[in-house]
Amino acid sequence: MTDPKTLWAAVSRAALNWKLLVPLAVALELFNRLSPASSSTLLTEVAILALFATSLNLLMSFGHMVSFGHAAYFGLGAYGFTLAVTRGGLAPEMALLVGPLAAALGGLVFGALCVRLTEIYFAMLTLACAQITYTVLFQWYDVTGGDTGITGFMIPRLGLSETGYASLVLGLVALALLALWMIVKSPLGLMIxxxxxxxxxxxxxxLAARRVQLVAFVIAAFFAGIAGTLYAVLHGSAFPDYAGLGLTLDGLIMVVLGGLNSFAGGIWGAVIYEMLSNFVPKFIHQWELVLGLLLLGICLAMPHGFAGLLARLGWRGGKGEK
Amino acid sequence: MAPILSARHIRKSYGAFVALRDISLDIPHGERHALIGPNGAGKSTFIACLAGQLSGVEGQMLFKDENVAALPPAALARRGIGRTFQISRAFLQMTVLENLMAAHVIASGRWAALSRRIYGERIDRAHEMLVTVGLADRARDRVADLSLGDRKRLEFGMALVGEPELLLLDEPTAGMSIKERHGLMDMVAERLASEGRTLLFVEHDIDVVMKIAQRVTVMVRGAVLAVGTPEEIAANDEVQAVYLGGGH
Structure with a gap:
């Protein structure tokens, strides 16, 4: 197993690879501290969605597994946390771990089914598993609250201010992204x-290919579960839509916008998508039209998305495997 | 010498088309054995059967006295059967070194993917293999940027990393120049002979076959026509009539 010395060397290498993002993190924190509370909430959502999209990107860009049901694990994370508080009686701080573990367990069960198939059949099975999850959350009123979800069970943001929670989420998401980066660069990442x-x-x-795919699936589900948990804490609620097809499509769009085959693609995609969805509607009512045109342009002219454009301009932070 | 591989009554059909008709073949330990025959003879199908790539294969395949006919490719590889493909199949988007490291990690067992220590220990060996296959100066290049010949060399190196007792090469020199063919196969033969490994290869270049193989099996229309030393095969009138005399 990994000894502390090699682990530290790996962390150092990863940190060096991220040196361009350190100033970005500082800038984000400054923005968080100096801007209005609503901006901190937006920043929190962007960070959470960046983690969600990057977990999907692990499957898509590195494992070449296109999942049409990744939101299921976001939803399982949110409900895992919420039910641990409401049904399990755990303190919210203690329940934070339950969400990602519930998502990983869901990933293990559904992933074991999905990796038996490949290509479009794999994608369809991920969709089916996600729809099953959504339906259970939507209809199991006694436990999940059905379509009204579970609300009012805790003070949103663990009682922190918008700015304070944004700082916490930025820190946790940065750690989670660093962990994902190390996985991609590890021998396991090479196998994936x-x-x-x-x-x-x-x-x-x-190589036992299915086993490796299953491990990748569970890892991706775990990190999507972290995102879902942080989202449930942000709003102090959980709704079936957290596991819905809409969020899966959002994730897919983020990865394509940001750049397939690039680790940073999910991060860039979440930033661009959230900026578009928050600011464009102020000027253009049909903002989805803008999104559609943008996607069309990217698919035709920039198949490697925003990260690919940065790589073409010579910025190594955007460079990934082609 | 006892056979490392005994194929017994191997049959494979695709619907009404019979690709392999009752093939039986013994390959002794350490032998370099060539499969030759015209296109459509079933050579690549036979290799694919031995590598566990095809379902619905009838018959027995005894590898070191164990029937491995129903095992999937990964299980066969772990038992000591390595292979290359007719069309080069290295990991195109990785570098040359990453390809060899992937082979090393896989060959190091199921937990090796979780250990950076094992990864670090294998890097020197990967560089040694790069020297062996003549790709030392291409370590950081993407495989997609390599020539066909270099890809074949890399694939051979990857197959050797797992130290297979039986190596299956399906048309290893296809698409290469005459000089490249002989260079690659000389290297393969030298390496395998020095390590006492067994080789079964499909090859169309008769000069290469005559130089490298110790025994040759000729296949025609899914059946074995003749088995013998290269000299015996060259002197076989039936083989001359249906294959060697047919424009090769």
Whole structure:
């Protein structure tokens, strides 16, 4: 297993690779401290969605598994946390771990089914699993509150101010993204990429491809669960829509906008998507039209998205595997 | 010498089309054995059967006395059967070094993917393999940017990393120049002979076959036509009539 020395070397390497993002993190925190409370809430949502999109991106860009049901694990994270507080009687601070674990467990169960298939059949099975999750959350009134969800069970943001919670989320999301980056750059990440690029080749070398895909699926679900938990804490509530197809599509759009085949793609995508959805409607009523045109342009002219554009301009932070 | 591989009555059909008809073949330990025959003879299908890539295969395949006919490719690889593909299949979007490291991590067992220590220990060995296959100066290049010949060399290196006791090469020199073919196969033969490994390869270049193989099996229309030393095969009138004399 990894000894402390090699672990520290890996962390150092990852931190160095992130040196361009350190000023960004400082700028974000300054923005958070100096801007109105509503901006802090927006910043919190962007950070949470960046983590959600990056967890989806782990599957898509590195494992080459397109999931049409990734929101299920966001929802399981949110409900795992919420039910741990409302049904389990845990303090919210203690329940924070339950959400991601519930999502990982969901990822283990559904992933074991999904990785038996490939390509479009895999995608359809992820969609089916997500729809099952959504339906259970929507209709199991006694436990999940059905379509009205679960609200008012805690003080939103763990009682912190908008600015304070934004700082907490920024810190946690930064740690989670660093962990995901280290996974991508680890031997396990190499295996995930190998199976994604050529499953038959990997199997001919002796790799149990399904097992690797399942591990990737559970990891992605776990980090989506962290995002879902942080979102439930932000609003002090959980709704079935957290596991709905709409959020999955949002995630897919973020990854494509930000850049497939790039680790930073999910982060850029979440920032661009949230900016568009918050500011464009102030000027153009049909903001989805703008989004549609933007997607059309990216798919036709910039298939590697915003990160690909940065890479073309020579900024290594946007560079990923092509 | 006892066979490392015994194929017994191997049959494979695609609907009404019979690709392999009752193939039986023994490959002794340490032998370099060539499969030759015209296109459509079933050579690649036979290799794919041995590598566990096809379902619905009838017959027995004894590898070191264990029937491995129903095992999937990964299980066969872990038992010591390595292979390359007719069309080069390295991981195109990775660097050359990453490809070899992927092979090393896989060969190091199921927990190796969780250990950076094992990864660090294998890097020197990966560089040694790069020297062996003549790609030392291409370590940081993406495989997608390599020539076909270099990809084949890399694939051979990846297959060797797992130290297979039986190596299956499906047309390893296809698409290469004559000089590249002989260079690659000389290297393969030298490496395998020095380590006492067994080789079964499909090859169309008769010069390469005659130089490298110790025994040759000729296949025609899904069946074995003849088995023998290269000299015996070259002198076989039936083989001359249906294959060697047919424009090769």
């Amino acid at each position: 990429r190998a199976v994604g690029q050529d499953r038959a080749r990997a199997e001919a070398l002796g």
